Amino acid sequence: MIATFTDFGTRGPYLGQVRAVLHQLAPTVPVVDIFTDLPAFDCRAAAYLLPAYSAGLPADSVCLCVVDPGVGTGRRAVAVRADDRWYVGPDNGLLSQVVRRAGSVAASSIDWRPDFLSNSFHARDLFAPVCAMLANGEPPPGGAVDSAALDRPQWPDDLAEILYIDAYGNAISGLRAAAISPGAQIELSGCRCAYRRTFAEAEPSTPFWYANANGLVEVAANGASAARLLALEVGRTLTVVIQSS
């Protein structure tokens, strides 16, 4: 399976062109689009969504990861084997958390170049063909590189920010829920949100936090848009408040 994680947006011709390449070069491999609207240009924010939303994919899945404001510059293109999945994308920090959290990891530079390489669309011209190679069982077309160099040591292990607001108005953060006690509250936009296990346990239209289906702290509301209730935007900071009992 090839899974796409991009900031292309839900509109426009980009994802279709990438899929055309994938279907041509790896015709028997299914393609699923997990994120088409990762935070645009923001490889740091996207880095914390990647491991959470790729964790459930089958073994040997190939993740096409493209948030690539430096396309057309000298930034390196890489392929990473992290545990039992492949990740292909630019070396701009986007793969930092995948690399940091993996039990076993091996990285390669992508040295292969296509006959035609545009200046602005490496997802189609470079990354998609490499994903097809890997999905077809071929090795990465380049030499081994130090995987630690793909990390960004100055970035935290968890990111206490809103990274994504979904169509329901639920706000996904970069905090892993497993590390936070259900007794804690999440402070956001001057409001303290209590923990609820499910939507149905929450009072209607009162923002709460819960461990979402991909293991991240998410601020939501029962039958309403938490983003609207709290005037949330991507990038807003959260604070974990541990209550003294």
Place this chain on the structure above:
Amino acid sequence: MIATFTDFGTRGPYLGQVRAVLHQLAPTVPVVDIFTDLPAFDCRAAAYLLPAYSAGLPADSVCLCVVDPGVGTGRRAVAVRADDRWYVGPDNGLLSQVVRRAGSVAASSIDWRPDFLSNSFHARDLFAPVCAMLANGEPPPGGAVDSAALDRPQWPDDLAEILYIDAYGNAISGLRAAAISPGAQIELSGCRCAYRRTFAEAEPSTPFWYANANGLVEVAANGASAARLLALEVGRTLTVVIQSS
């Protein structure tokens, strides 16, 4: 074929994760997304779109139906065989009109549970695997239940409301066109809309009603957005006006 009818919205990671499960468990079955933006949280409105927009699907298609504000509560999960198609989803009225209109219908509860069942994403964890089972020719994983219990007798046979506004600004109602005389007018937002057989028969930028390609009464305008002309919103009530001649 597996067809999805959800209120996930066109953005975000939910549909992709559902597709990843479907491709893994039913690799040879094509998946099409019919609605990804059914009215959010509104299982009553969505109930009237389901039969109209699933009617054209091939025999033995499996419809994954998810408008599920009660996810994580005790609400029942069900699989319904209605005429020659399967419908899988929550028992919250979403399948009421499918059940009511079917010539033959048989319902099962879904008693099977996956190894991991999140509190908020049964579409991925429960309904998608069951859809894959049915698409693979397996029986529903649960016992027979009374299909009449899936209906909501207090809901009408046709819903005289705007249920969906498409990207052109056409407004789809819950009224079946076959029951309405072309001589009738549709009153909406204080405006009376006459019947036209085709867009081209209508005066430009004048709202009219017609029988849409799925058999529902739709209010539209030739070369313009009826929703903008009439300031329409989902939920707005329509009145059928039979003119005395």
Place this chain on the structure above:
Amino acid sequence: MIATFTDFGTRGPYLGQVRAVLHQLAPTVPVVDIFTDLPAFDCRAAAYLLPAYSAGLPADSVCLCVVDPGVGTGRRAVAVRADDRWYVGPDNGLLSQVVRRAGSVAASSIDWRPDFLSNSFHARDLFAPVCAMLANGEPPPGGAVDSAALDRPQWPDDLAEILYIDAYGNAISGLRAAAISPGAQIELSGCRCAYRRTFAEAEPSTPFWYANANGLVEVAANGASAARLLALEVGRTLTVVIQSS
């Protein structure tokens, strides 16, 4: 491969219904959606996007082309073999530039009619089945017509207008970049945009023009939305300014 180019919008049930027909009639053929939001109702603008965005598709691809404000009228339905690809759609000028630019071209009317033909959704009822036939290797279901009649001679060879604004805020024009010297500037919204080869070469947040990955002149900004910076809308006119040195 079947590639879709439509103005359906990214929302709603239309593309899914078309895909359901394609998967049923051509089950082994992959389908990719290149454009789902071509300029609505505007077959002239869309005509200049079609050749640019279909050029990279594999040989024998079938392009389903639907911007069809005249659906349900007497407008002709056609299938065109242009170089080594098929194009299926209404004869309303949408295929004019494909026909004009092709090295070899042959056109057929579509005389076949399905058992059920709605008045408003020929994409699903007529064009999709014909695309499936062609993808399956069958001949076009109709007689030869003069391909020159599909052109619109009064339309220019290049269209100096903004035809599409993508999710990043990049503005795609109908001008082929190969015909324009990199020394030229593009005047738009009272601003002169210089040429840059890549995004990274451009000063941050300063609009520039470049040859996009599909060969069209595109106005963009490094790390920002050119559409917002210049208050752009689809339909805005561009002027190519050749500087005297």
